[in-house]
Amino acid sequence: MGKSKKSRAGHRSDPVAKTVKPPSDPELAALRESKILPIINNLKSADPKSRSTAASVISSIIQDTKCRKLLLREQIVYTVLTQTLTDAALESRAAGWGILQVLAQEEEADFCVHLYRQDVLTAIEFASKLIQDKVLSKEAPFAKLPKAEKGFISSIAASLVSLLMALAEAEEEILESISNNNPITSLLFSLITYTSQDDEDPISAIRGDAMACLMVLTEDNTNLAKYITSTPGSIACYETLVSLKDEVSGDGVLACTVLHNIYASLLEVKNLSPKIDVADDADLISTLTKAMAGFVPGQSEANGSGCLQPTDDLSLKIQGHALSALNNIAWSVSLIDFSEDSNNDVLGAWTPVARALWQQVVSPILASDTADVDLATQVTSIAWAVARALHGETPLQPNEHRKFVSLYQATKGAPALQDPEDPFQALGVKCVGVLGQLALNPAPVDLNREIGTFLVTLVAGLPGTPTADAVEAFNQVFDIYGNEEYAYDAEVFWRSDFLKHLEGTMSKAKAMAKSVNKSQQPELRDRADEVVMNLTRFLSYKKKHKPVQMTVRERS
Structure with a gap:
């Protein structure tokens, strides 16, 4: 079948719990003695300033492969989980979350499984409450906090969102645990609905990442979809997503992908709120196809607004989200049995949309003779789904x-x-x-x-x-x-x-x-x-x- 699928990586047991011993490689042994061990000792120091400095240094060198592997050998994860994340200094905690976030991104999926088994979700839950208390406080508005404190709070929030996404993608059990944890999902909802309080508000920049994380959590997740659309504390998030769906922007594309996941999950659910129309997928396609126009040579958006050009990793990710959402929408419709008269209205509504999808996305990308195999795979999958529904009405050039x-x-x-x-x-x-x-x-x-x-x-x-x-x-x-x-x-x-x-x-x-x-x-x-x-x-x-x-x- 052509529908995009979530990848669930395999894992080995406790990948970082090893006996600490010096590496046999002379270069690594020297690096351990001169750089890694002093930092680890400072991280465990009784002096708060030394701990904060060490945590910051580790967060800056953790992306280096040699340093990262040596730090893992020295049980950095255990130290961060048991000491750094509970440090009285906000700076240390921010660095600690940054360390875990980078490790989750750089290491394989089994590292995230190990973190989950070490009860990292409890620590994330506690940190989520802290972030919400700071960001949503009426007594001490976030905009009036000292600049350094705002920086640390936003850093923790960004690290939490990135870490949650890595955890959710690692294993189905972890995804379910995250989506069933109200304080954690509440953090995501709050970051999505957050209104910027000034031009340099660092929290507002995290909304896109929060939506990307929610996109992963809501795929084939009926319980979370029902929660988002029916619970007073989360309905504001749903309304924000709906308000963003017409924007031809990164946030607009991400809002469309989340909404599609919600609609698809609720398709067979009865007694929905009258505010929820699970047939609204067609309304999402306009934004997604306009966003894709910015990625296709020779194409431009019909409304003349700025296009999303794939000149950086972020834009390429947005392109991937748009294609994936279009693909899943097309496949959801293509699986409907249009030989039954009861589905004639659906076919009538879908046909012009599907034709436009072929003309505005499939044909231009095919004409570009792209060498990007992943892009070609996604657009071919969309073409397959569209052709399944249209047959002789496919606008083939x-x-x-x-x-x-x-x-x-x-x-x-x-x-x-x-x-x-x-x-x-x-x-x-x-x-x-x-x-x-x-x-x-x-x-x-x-x-x-x-x-x-x-x-x-x-x-x-x-x-x-x-x-x-x-x-x-x-x-x-x-x-x-x-x-x-x-x-x-x-x-x-x-x-x-x-x-x-x-x-x-x-x-x-x-x-x-x-x-x-x-x-x-x-x-x-x-x-x-x-x-x-x-x-x-x-x-x-x-x-x-x-x-x-x-x-x-x-x-x-």
Whole structure:
């Protein structure tokens, strides 16, 4: 399936709990003696000033790989959790949270699992209450606090948000614990709804990060979606998101992604507040497509406002959020059964939106011949979802289908970047999927012939064709040529002798299925086995429904 998926990394047990011993490498041993141990000793000092200075120094060197690994060997995490985060000096606590935040970003996911097992959420909960007390205080307004104190408070808030996002992405259990922790989610809500009190207010700059964190937490999370939209303490956050959704900006894109997650999670929920319209996804697409226009060569926003240019990491992240949201919206709609009359209104509303999505996002990026595989993967997934719903109404440009063929050939066999463990998330599979949808009735005969030939060539190329690609190609062939009444059935399937070529793939398909280790890749094996079964049925069906003119021609 094409929908973006959350990655859940594996982990080993307690990755940083090791016996402290000097490194064998002379250079590292010297660095440990001259720099690391003195800092660690100062961090544990009874002198508050020494502790604060040490914490600040560590936060400045922690990004250096050698220093970071040596600090981890010296149990820096334990020291920070048990001493630095409870230090009386706000400066020390700010540095401590900064240290943990950098470690979570630089180390692998199992580090976050280790932090979680060390009960870091309790410390985050306590710090969250502190931040809210300071930021929301009416007796001592945040704007009137000393500049240094405001800096430390905003630093802690930024570190907490970044750390929470890393924790949530590391493991599903951690995500659930975070989303069920009211003081922690309340911090995110407060940062999103916060109104800047002056031109240099550092807290207002954290809103985007808070929304990005909430985006991760709200994906497939019905309980949190219900909480945000129905609890008096959080409804203000929902209203802020709604007010931001029309802004063609980073915050606008992030608001749209969070709102989509909320709408998708509440789609089957009954007795919602009348303020919540879970069908509002269409309203989000305008902002997302306008934001994407700033990333596409030759495109500009219709309203003439400033475009988001992908000249830095932040802009590239926003681009990724916009594409991911558009992809998920498109796939949510594409899974609706439009053959049922009850869904005609949905199809009618979606069709012009989907056409615009293809014209404003898919076509320009395809025309740019991007070398960015991740971007190509996301836009191909969107194209697949749009084509699933539109079929013959897809606004395909002349020869545009060949762009997907070229993408497939250029990246054949490459694993999925976002989810390498799932072969069906690879760009190759998505290219096959969108091509198959473009070839469906009422596709022109010439277009159908070209795509059909490509698909049959793929399956005939086994075992040289990757298994997931072949599975998708077989399934698309079954869908395209499963009805003998389609105009292209006789003109393409029979005149091009596809039956003979497909019969020749039977033994290859069986060997393909048997080659997949069922215990290691159960979904791939199940789908490969299903293809073998369906191929047998498909060939039998086609032989029984051969066009009369073809049968007469053979006899004569």
